Amino acid sequence: MAPSDFIRTVVAQHVTEGRYQRIHTRFPPEPNGYLHIGHAKSICLNFGIAREFGGICNLRMDDTNPTKEDVEYVDSITEDVKWLIGGWADDRLGMKSKGKTPETQSVNGVADFHLAPAISNPKSEILEPFYASDYFAQLYEYALRLVKKGLAYVCDLSPEDTDKYRGAPDRPGQESPWRNRGLEENLDLFIRMKNGEFPDGSRTLRAKIDMASPNIWMRDPVLYRIRHAEHHHTGGTWCIYPMYDFAHCLSDYIEGITHSICTLEFEVHRPLYDWILENLDLPRPLPHQYEFARLSLGYTVMSKRKLMQLVNEGLVSGWDDPRMPTISGLRRRGVTPPALRDFAYNIGITKYNALTDVAVLEHAIRDDLNRRALRRLAVLRPIKVVLTNFPEGKTEELDAVNNPEDANAGTRKIPFSGVLYIEQDDFMENPSPKYFRLRPGGEVRLKYAYIIRCDEVVKDSSGKIVELRCTADLDSKSGGPTAGRKVKGTIHWVSADHAIDAEVRLYDRLFTVPEPDASGDFKQYLNPHSLEIVTAKCEPRVKDAKPELRYQFERLGYFCLDKDAQLSTDKTRLIFNRTITLKDTWAKEAHKSYE
RNA sequence: UGCCCGAUGGUGUAACGGUAGCACAGCAGACUCUGGAUCUGUUUGUCAUGGUUCAAAUCCAUGUCGGGCAGCCA
Numbered sequence: 001m002a003p004s005d006f007i008r009t010v011v012a013q014h015v016t017e018g019r020y021q022r023i024h025t026r027f028p029p030e031p032n033g034y035l036h037i038g039h040a041k042s043i044c045l046n047f048g049i050a051r052e053f054g055g056i057c058n059l060r061m062d063d064t065n066p067t068k069e070d071v072e073y074v075d076s077i078t079e080d081v082k083w084l085i086g087g088w089a090d091d092r093l094g095m096k097s098k099g100k101t102p103e104t105q106s107v108n109g110v111a112d113f114h115l116a117p118a119i120s121n122p123k124s125e126i127l128e129p130f131y132a133s134d135y136f137a138q139l140y141e142y143a144l145r146l147v148k149k150g151l152a153y154v155c156d157l158s159p160e161d162t163d164k165y166r167g168a169p170d171r172p173g174q175e176s177p178w179r180n181r182g183l184e185e186n187l188d189l190f191i192r193m194k195n196g197e198f199p200d201g202s203r204t205l206r207a208k209i210d211m212a213s214p215n216i217w218m219r220d221p222v223l224y225r226i227r228h229a230e231h232h233h234t235g236g237t238w239c240i241y242p243m244y245d246f247a248h249c250l251s252d253y254i255e256g257i258t259h260s261i262c263t264l265e266f267e268v269h270r271p272l273y274d275w276i277l278e279n280l281d282l283p284r285p286l287p288h289q290y291e292f293a294r295l296s297l298g299y300t301v302m303s304k305r306k307l308m309q310l311v312n313e314g315l316v317s318g319w320d321d322p323r324m325p326t327i328s329g330l331r332r333r334g335v336t337p338p339a340l341r342d343f344a345y346n347i348g349i350t351k352y353n354a355l356t357d358v359a360v361l362e363h364a365i366r367d368d369l370n371r372r373a374l375r376r377l378a379v380l381r382p383i384k385v386v387l388t389n390f391p392e393g394k395t396e397e398l399d400a401v402n403n404p405e406d407a408n409a410g411t412r413k414i415p416f417s418g419v420l421y422i423e424q425d426d427f428m429e430n431p432s433p434k435y436f437r438l439r440p441g442g443e444v445r446l447k448y449a450y451i452i453r454c455d456e457v458v459k460d461s462s463g464k465i466v467e468l469r470c471t472a473d474l475d476s477k478s479g480g481p482t483a484g485r486k487v488k489g490t491i492h493w494v495s496a497d498h499a500i501d502a503e504v505r506l507y508d509r510l511f512t513v514p515e516p517d518a519s520g521d522f523k524q525y526l527n528p529h530s531l532e533i534v535t536a537k538c539e540p541r542v543k544d545a546k547p548e549l550r551y552q553f554e555r556l557g558y559f560c561l562d563k564d565a566q567l568s569t570d571k572t573r574l575i576f577n578r579t580i581t582l583k584d585t586w587a588k589e590a591h592k593s594y595e
Numbered sequence: 596u597g598c599c600c601g602a603u604g605g606u607g608u609a610a611c612g613g614u615a616g617c618a619c620a621g622c623a624g625a626c627u628c629u630g631g632a633u634c635u636g637u638u639u640g641u642c643a644u645g646g647u648u649c650a651a652a653u654c655c656a657u658g659u660c661g662g663g664c665a666g667c668c669a
Contacts, residue, residue: 004609030669065668159667168665170597204667214598216665225667244669268599268664291600293662298606304669346618348608350601353662357606360619370632405632436630445628478628490628555629586630 002052005349007045007290011259015053020258020285023055026094027081028062028132028248031073031232033304034319035080035327037340037361038295044344045292046261047085050092056117058094058255060130064247066231074232076319078129080327084337094119094255095127101134102254107283113138113254114284132242132251133233139242139250140194142280143205143223147186151279152223153179154189155206162204165211166219173211173219193226196239200226205240209275217272221245249273250280252287260287263294264351292349298358298514300325301522315526316510322562322577323510323530333507334550334560334579339368355515365580366558371405373552377414377447377492378538380504380556382421384467384496387452389474390418395495398448398478414539415498416449421537423555426491427468429457434589436488438468445490447554451476492554499537502574505562506532538574545574557581 002008011023025046029039050057059081063069085093094117102113113135118127146152155178157165167173181189190205192198205224213219223246228239249272252260260273270289277286296302301310302325310316310324319326322333330340343364347356377400396416403409426437426444438444443453456469475481508530516522536553545551547561558579565575 009611028669032669062669068668162667163665166665168597171665172597173665201667216598219665222667227667241667243667248669262669264600265663266669270599293601346607348618350608352601352607354607357619360607363619366631375629404629434630447628449628451628483628487628489630492629552629552631555631557631582629582631584630589630 003048003345003348005292006351007259007261007292007349008049008052010290011049011053014258022258023049023053024058024094024256024258025049025055025261026058026060026130026252026255026257028060028251029077030062030065030068031070031077032065032068033073033308034076036302036304036307037297037325037327037330037343038302039080040084040327040340041295041344041347041349042261042263043081043084044341045349047089047092048344049259049261051089055092055258056094056119057089057092058117058130058257060132060251060255061233062244062248062251063131063133063231063233064242064244066227066229066241069232071232074129076328080331083331084327084340086337088337088341094130096130097121098126098128102138104138110281110283111141112283113141114256115254116256130251130255131233132247133231135247135251135254136234136238136242138254139247140240142250143190143242143246144187145280146207146223146276147190147205148183149279150183150208152190152205152207153181153186154193155179155204155220155222156202157204159201162222166216167211169216175211176206176220179208179220190224193224194238194240196228198226200228202226207246207272207276209272215268215271217245217269218275221272245269245272246276249276249287249289253277253282253284256284257287258285260289262289262291264291264353265294267291291351293351293353295347295356296354296515297325297356297361299509299511299516300358301511301517303517306517306522309523313523315523322505322507325510332563333577334369334558335365336368336372336550339365342368358509362580366583369550369552369558369579372403373550373558374402374409375400375404375552375554376539376542377494378502378504378536378542378553378556378559379421379423379492379494379499380506380534380536380553381424382494382537383424383427383465385420385422385452385493386467386469387418387420387450387472388455388469389471392418394418395498400448412541414448414541415495417495417497419496420446420493421496421499422446422468422491422493426489427454427465429465432590435586437491438470438489443473443487445476445487446493447490448478449493450474451482451485451487492556494537494539496537498540500540500543500574502536502538502542502576504534504536504559504576504578506534506578508532536576543572543574545576550579551576552582555582 027046047057097118102115165174204222206220209218224240320328320332397413450472452470458467511525513525516525551559559576562575562577
């Protein structure tokens with residue numbers, strides 16, 4: 001069922017009214033960092049609306065600040081968006097033919113600019129995202145138009161003075177001494193700004209609105225600043241760059257966007273968004289801005305600045321470190337697009353600044369992986385078990401189900417022998433009565449195999465357990481005469497002689513507190529145990545693991561092959577990431593007894 | 596202290612003047628050759644005070660609390 005929220009309600013109403021020919025949204029990241037799960041919320045919203053109302057969602061680089069942006073980011077953003085919407089809203093993705101810029105048409109003698117998405121282009125044509133920087137020429141024309149209408153002026157105030165003149169939220173601003181320059185002078189100066197005659201910071205183009213407005217953003221906001229800087233997309237073509245407020249509304253207009261959805265902090269910018277569009281006398285229907293609350297998620301940080309800090313200071317291995325809340329990090333961790341979309345659906349869209357419980361994300365991930373993961377047997381922290389009554393050297397092949405949630409996944413054979421590994425956690429010398437795994441003198445079922453009894457605990461000189469000597473009920477094999485015997489616990493195991501080694505990276509939450517950035521330095525809350533690496537003993541079939549598939553190591557959690565496995569020179573090297581553990585009610589029970 | 600926005604169980608989110616529902620989490624139980632999954636049951640809520648109305652989570656007023664806004668960032 002499609003979600004319902006206040007934005008979709010408005011869109012649905014507009015569809016009913018026939019207000020627009022087609023619903024058109026956009027996802028407009030600035031290419032100055034990697035996308036994170038908060039962006040995923042926005043992507044699911046914008047593409048979800050396009051999908052539900054038969055519309056299009058443009059991917060647009062909001063690239064008006066050359067000093068902060070880079071192609072590395074436009075590439076990663078494009079990849080992440082395509083990955084997230086893959087198989088779900090691919091046909092709603094608005095891109096354009098490579099190199100294409102707005103088409104100019106004359107409406108009542110006035111130039112209008114429009115760039116439609118290349119929806120039905122032949123496949124041979126190379127598509128790329130939209131770029132706000134593709135509209136710099138048109139934006140410049142629009143600015144000229146504002147100057148000619150007496151609604152914008154060139155201001156010579158220094159950055160510091162501009163600041164002073166702006167006033168404060170509770171104190172009106174003061175008009176710039178350059179505010180009332182003549183039309184011709186403004187025009188001449190602005191053109192010369194564009195031509196590169198003035199140094200950075202010496203002048204700006206400002207909208208002439210109201211320095212006494214209670215809304216700071218209406219106090220003659222800067223529209224253009226001088227920046228003699230190379231731009232990642234337009235190169236050295238420009239030395240003046242439009243500000244967000246000027247570029248964004250007009251980019252929306254140029255692309256024919258109907259619903260421009262952004263986060264709450266832009267709410268106070270909406271009057272300016274409307275002011276610019278309304279004062280340009282544009283012929284086509286104007287886009288409107290709607291705001292929703294950005295995502296904040298427990299036990300992580302979401303700001304690009306902080307994520308960048310983690311990367312730059314080497315606190316994580318990169319933007320795609322599996323502990324990062326970035327889309328690339330989640331992908332590498334093994335999270336799938338449907339899980340992320342399901343999460344986005346579940347958290348909803350409101351204007352309330354909420355802190356979302358990570359449990360909601362974790363539930364979405366488990367729910368998805370439970371259905372798709374192939375089950376395998378692997379032991380993370382092995383302890384040796386010798387079956388004293390099992391014929392030495394004998395190997396049996398046992399049948400195991402690949403996925404109990406999916407009958408089509410079939411079965412496989414697992415080798416069984418008299419020397420095994422089981423999980424250290426699955427044996428306790430002096431457990432509580434509620435523990436129903438292996439204990440001295442106790443019985444446990446080996447999954448798909450026999451019921452065994454622990455007869456002897458062998459320790460080394462330091463007292464460390466090195467081996468468990470057990471006897472198997474040889475009639476209790478799955479399908480055998482006493483297979484129906486009820487034993488409280490069932491544990492996983494691997495035949496020692498047949499086991500293969502794999503490096504397994506066990507990830508945990510990156511921070512130790514729900515709100516790492518609530519106060520002080522967020523880095524002090526970094527979880528020192530967010531990554532632990534072990535060498536696991538795995539059933540032989542694990543060597544056939546494929547990077548696109550997901551696995552459940554039974555009773556442990558969900559795992560996937562890490563990209564490092566493919567990059568390694570030794571092709572047989574196996575490296576798994578733990579995406580998430582299984583729900584562990586025993587851990588909760590065990591924890592209770594400590595309290 | 597100017598302007599804008601918000602407030603529904605523990606956490607999120609529905610209900611748009613007419614029985615406060617859902618998800619997650621929690622708790623209890625059933626089932627289980629994964630202490631997983633599944634199933635059943637269950638605890639807990641409309642920020643406050645007034646007003647309008649036959650009827651208010653919903654409309655109005657005031658207050659309280661929380662968030663945002665003073666880049667030539669987006």
